[in-house]
Amino acid sequence: MEFGKKEFIDSITKSYSPKGDAIQLGSGLFGGEVVGEAKVNLALKMMNRHGLIAGATGTGKTRTLQLVAEQLSEKAVPIFMLDVKGDLSGLAQAGQPNAALLERGELVGIPFEPASFPVAIFSLSGKLGTPMRITVEDFGPVMLARILDLNETQTGVLAAIFKYAEDQQWPIVDLLDLKKLLSYLTDGPGAAEIKENYGKISTATSGTILRKIVAIEQQGIAHIFGEKAFDVNDLFEKVDGRGVISLLNIADVQDQPLVYATFLLSLLAQLFKKLPEVGDLDRPKLVFFFDEAHLLFNGASKTFLTQVEQIVRLIRSKGVGVFFCTQAATDIPESVLGQLGNRIQHALRAFTPNDADNLRKTVKTYPNSSFYEIDKILTSLGTGQALITVLNEKGIPTEVVATHLVPARAVMGPCSPDVYTAIVRDASFADKYQQAINRRSAAEIVEEKMHSFERQQQQQAEAKAKTTARKSSRQTPYEAAKTQASRTLAREGAKLLGKVATGILNAIFKKK
Secondary structure (H helix, E strand, C coil): CCCCHHHHHHHHHHHCCCCCCEEEEEEEEECCEEEEEEEEEEEHHHHHHCEEEECCCCCCHHHHHHHHHHHHHHCCCCEEEEECCCCCHHHHCECCCCHHHHHHHHHHCCCCCCCCCCEEEEECCCCCCEECCECHHHHCHHHHHHHHCCCHHHHHHHHHHHHHHHHHCCCCCCHHHHHHHHHHHHCCCCHHHHHHHCCCCCHHHHHHHHHHHHHHHHCCCHHHECECCCCHHHHHCEECCEECEEEEECHHHCCCHHHHHHHHHHHHHHHHHHCCCCCCCCCCCEEEEECCCHHHHCCCCHHHHHHHHHHHHHHHHHCEEEEEEECCHHHCCHHHHCCCCEEEECCCCCCCHHHHHHHHHHHCCCCCCCCCCHHHHHHHCCCCEEEEECECCCCCECCCEEEEECCCCECCCCCCHHHHHHHHHCCCCHHHHHCCECCCCHHHHHHHHHHHHHHHHHHHHHHHHHHHHHHHHCCCHHHHHHHHHHHHHHHHHHHHHHHHHHHHHHHHHHHC
16 A cells, blocks of 8 residues: 555654654655655653664764754753764854755754753863763772773672772772772782682782783873762753753763773763662653764673663663664664664665675664665665654654754854863863862772781781790800700701711712
8 A cells, every 4th residue: 555645744743743842853754855744753751761873974963963962951951972073062152054054944844043052061081171080989890891801700800809898998989099909909918808708819810900900091091080070960950941961072082982981881870870760751851872882882791781781771760861872773782772762763874795784684673664665765865864763652663754854053063162161161060070189098098008017017026026035035044055055056967967968979979
């Protein structure tokens, strides 16, 4: 049965017209033309059911991130985004109308109106924004093992060290704390204690972990561990009733993708740990965009993947929505992909056999369509167009629709240097995180324990020497002379025995 334009409009309108607040994504494409009446919306109350924004390089993923973030901000929802190239700071400046933007707005039936949005800028190095730090103990052994590239045995040892520190209430704030603790529990006074209660740490395993920690330090990224640690509650700020768009600019640490990807996951873990249960809300408390998501999963251990899956599955009950952004749906493990109910898929290319395989796999993740051949539409979408299916207000996947997307309203690129400087300088919490602090933690505690141990050893040696001296002082002259004679006799006897043995050996070899 063939469906005409009217059936298309009716179907899309039925699927994408929620009763409550919604994000306007664009208008449907039918027969290669934009149908302005077929509005495609995403219900705000379903955005904590997570989502995927995918597509080949240059197909418009970043602009889609921007248009969704803009509308969330307007609806008082805070956003956290990774700014890979530093070109999302333009959200702080209103865009300039041009023929292309005006035409796109007219086509989708949503006129283009320039606007700027409240932005906060963070940086792992502290050079490009307000510093973002985390303590080693909050980062946790599983994530630390991920960036140190430890095997299962080494990860187990790391977990035991963390457990020991937790039981002793020794804070592990930075990598120095971890190195000191590692040495103390391997070759120091703590070795016997950890062996009895947690298992022995071999010198080889300890050495490997230590070398990998040093390698991280040499790469210049050790400063992300420390205090004052970033408080995830600062991601929920609003200005004039609009949600703040928090950007983590990693332009200066792009050569450390595993580090910043794992750091993002650690923020999610902190949100999961600290936020109260809120159930289903009319709008999410925060939407977290996880760009370059494939970096998180490549080569990840089973333990690590299990932790990611658990966080994604459970964090929606805390009112947080997570959108993974990557080139293809196949970049995301099935256990995680199955939890992403909202899909925005930009064009895919099929230039190589591997591309064709990814295309086939991606097609299987979409429901059947009455209006499109999914494989053909995915390879023919233009820039700023996407294949979309979301969850309606009843949690049911909507009709698949090829969509001409709404244009972003702010600058699509970096903001001006003056604006950037002002954002960083005037941030409400700039002073809160600017200066690193150093409190008493595991490193200092281990130093105190070592000094105490050394003093105790010295005191024992001195006590033994005094005991020996007292015993000597109590001897009569006869006893002292007898003791000295015994020592001399023993010494001379040993010499004589040595000479006899030497003579016998010489005689034996001479005979031969």
